[in-house]
Amino acid sequence: MSNYPPRHALGxxxxxxxxxxxxxxxxxxxNLSNIRAGWPEFEHGFDSLKGRRMLGLLYGGRHVYRVCSVRVERDVDNPLDLDETTIPGGAYLRLRLRGDVPEVYGQIGEAFDVLFGQAEHDPTRPSIESYRREGEIDCLVPIVQQLE
Structure with missing residues (x-):
């Protein structure tokens, strides 16, 4: 693709x-109501959110949404008895959303629609919402091969 990376109204x-x-x-x-309820419950279990990377993994074919925190040193014992998971690496298309909360959350679905239309996605890996800071979210779709 000669126009890579493409631009979209969202970024x-x-x-x-x-x-x-x-x-x-x-x-x-x-589903949206369970996801909205799941985040605060998940976050409130931690001693602090400082230094944590919070991500949502979307397993579309399995109808599962996984709320995640990348492990930090103080998680050695997993005192909250949370599930252990690996966020799979590899090539992803990324669209970074920036805006005011909560309006920026309303753009997540459209961002994923845009990304799925750009390249062949890898259905064996989840799509990812990476919450970078308030008002900044990376939407990531796994791709089969890198684009040039």
């Missing part, structure tokens, strides 16, 4: 390569 689309990341997680049913 620039980039190809990024992620490493596998160990994480603590909990599954919730894949």
């Amino acid at each position: 620039r689309i980039d190809v990024v390569t992620l490493e596998d990341l160990p994480a603590l997680s909990r599954n919730v049913p894949l």
